[in-house]
Amino acid sequence: MGQNTITVTDSGFADAIASETPTLVDFWAEWCGPCKVMDGPLNEIAGENSGKLTVAKLNVDENPATMGSYTVMSIPTLILFQGGEEKQRFVGARSKEQLISELADYLQ
Amino acid sequence: MAEKVLIIGSGPAGLTAAIYAARAELEPLMIEGVERGGQLMITTDVENYPGFSDGIMGPELMEQMRKQAERFGTRIVSSDVTAVDFSEQPFKVSVGSDEYTADSIIISTGASARWLGIEGEARLRGYGVSACATCDGFFFKEKELIVVGGGDTAMEEALFLTKFASKVTIIHRRDEFRASPIMVKRAVNHPNIDIIWDSVVEEVLGDTLVTGALIRNVKTDEVTTFNADGIFIAIGHVPNTKVFDGVLDLDDTGYIVTEPGTPVTSITGVFAAGDVTDKIYRQAVTAAGMGCQAALDAARFLDETT
Known part of the structure; x- marks a missing residue:
């Protein structure tokens, strides 16, 4: 797990995404190969946008409630939250560059 | 350089x-x-x-x-x-x-993975449409699923999905599988796997999540709605x-x-x-x-x- 990302769980999830600073939640699992591919890019994005964006990791095996309430049905899924609301959702692995351009509106 | x-x-x-x-x-x-x-x-x-x-x-x-x-x-x-x-x-x-x-x-x-290219498929990808049982099967615990295909991949996906799903239905356009005999045997004999022969999926149904598919029998041309929570495409x-x-x-x-x-x-x-x-x-x-x-x-x- 990257040093720049935080871990979130079912308990306290609502608080974790409540901030006006955007929070990007990475829904992942140990058995998911494409999820591992995202570890490096997400850690870098978190490090490079410290203070502008929080990157949080949620293990779907251990946190079924959150997975269910946001109907995550494929991983990796990334959901961007701001003020407790879902703003954007990305399903499937993607490159760091692609993700940065997709997040551009929230990284200013 | x-x-x-x-x-x-x-x-x-x-x-x-x-x-x-x-x-x-x-x-x-x-x-x-x-x-x-x-x-x-x-x-x-x-x-x-x-x-x-x-x-x-x-x-x-x-x-x-x-x-x-x-x-x-x-x-x-x-x-x-x-x-x-x-x-x-x-x-x-x-x-x-x-x-x-x-x-x-x-x-x-x-x-x-090859996709069918039918209505609803791309729109519902990640919301019940998948081409990867090992990635997404986990999200269909106790659900009813469709697997489309007739090769080894389709058999493997169907068998893997029985770990999670309550029922898996394989839909195949012909009246026999081209998968290897050992895989066909495993799938056909599995109590939670059904097979619909001579049929193709014409459309994936669902508003925000998959609710089923339109199935056409290629011999009779009869079209029926088949309810399912997910559809896995395994056609090569x-x-x-x-x-x-x-x-x-x-x-x-x-x-x-x-x-x-x-x-x-x-x-x-x-x-x-x-x-x-x-x-x-x-x-x-x-x-x-x-x-x-x-x-x-x-x-x-x-x-x-x-």
């Missing part, structure tokens, strides 16, 4: 080519792609790759190959190639606005050759044409290895073997021309 060897793709073929090219001191540059590691990244147990008597997880095997390639000095760029120009030496490869040049190229971009693969269309000789199904038994393509100095050129064997170990051939041939080519 042009690279000596530029490798596109990072499955078993590309990484084996990288290991050989790096050990030959050709300092390979690998454009690994966003779907790094290839199809083994979405595979669980690999039980037929020699050297792992207890089996190995697909992603773990690819991580080991990648480390081995890096250990000998392979440099890796983690993006997709967006354009190529092989019309003259050195060859040009673009990754967005970055351009790389190389004296030789090894293409090992593999193949990806297509080679990842879009950026090479019009650049290299491809066959009518899009595979890169090579001289039989060799990685030699229609352009001297450009080699192809693995599933991008192989529609017969398509195994990790055959891809790795072809990657080795490509690196050795690239080394010989560079030797003769420089």
Whole structure:
């Protein structure tokens, strides 16, 4: 797990995404190969946008409630939250560059 | 300065080519792609790759190959190639606005799941439509699922999905499977697998989540609605050759044409290895073997021309 990302769980999830600073939640699992591919890019994005964006990791095996309430049905899924609301959702692995351009509106 | 060897793709073929090219001191540059590691990244147990008597997880095997390639000095760029120009030496490869040049190229971009191309399929991808049971099966605990296809992949996916789903229905357009007898037997005898023969899926139904599919019987033309929470497409693969269309000789199904038994393509100095050129064997170990051939041939080519 990257040093720049935080871990979130079912308990306290609502608080974790409540901030006006955007929070990007990475829904992942140990058995998911494409999820591992995202570890490096997400850690870098978190490090490079410290203070502008929080990157949080949620293990779907251990946190079924959150997975269910946001109907995550494929991983990796990334959901961007701001003020407790879902703003954007990305399903499937993607490159760091692609993700940065997709997040551009929230990284200013 | 042009690279000596530029490798596109990072499955078993590309990484084996990288290991050989790096050990030959050709300092390979690998454009690994966003779907790094290839199809083994979405595979669980690999039980037929020699050297792992207890089996190995697909992603773990690819991580080991990648480390081995890096250990000998392979440099890796983690993006997709967006354009190529092989019309003259050195060859040009673009990754967005970055351009790389190389004296030789090894293409090992593999193949990806084929989609049906029907209404609702793309819109509901990630919301009940999937082509990867090992990735997404987990999300369908106690649900009812459809698997479309009749080959080994379809049987494997259906059997894997029974770990999670309460019922799996295989829909196949013919009245028999082309899968291997052992896989067919396992699927047909499974208490939680049903089979609908002679039928095709015409449309995936659902507003925000999959609720079912429209099924047409190809013999009677009768169309029925089949309720399901998810639909897994397992109808084969297509080679990842879009950026090479019009650049290299491809066959009518899009595979890169090579001289039989060799990685030699229609352009001297450009080699192809693995599933991008192989529609017969398509195994990790055959891809790795072809990657080795490509690196050795690239080394010989560079030797003769420089």
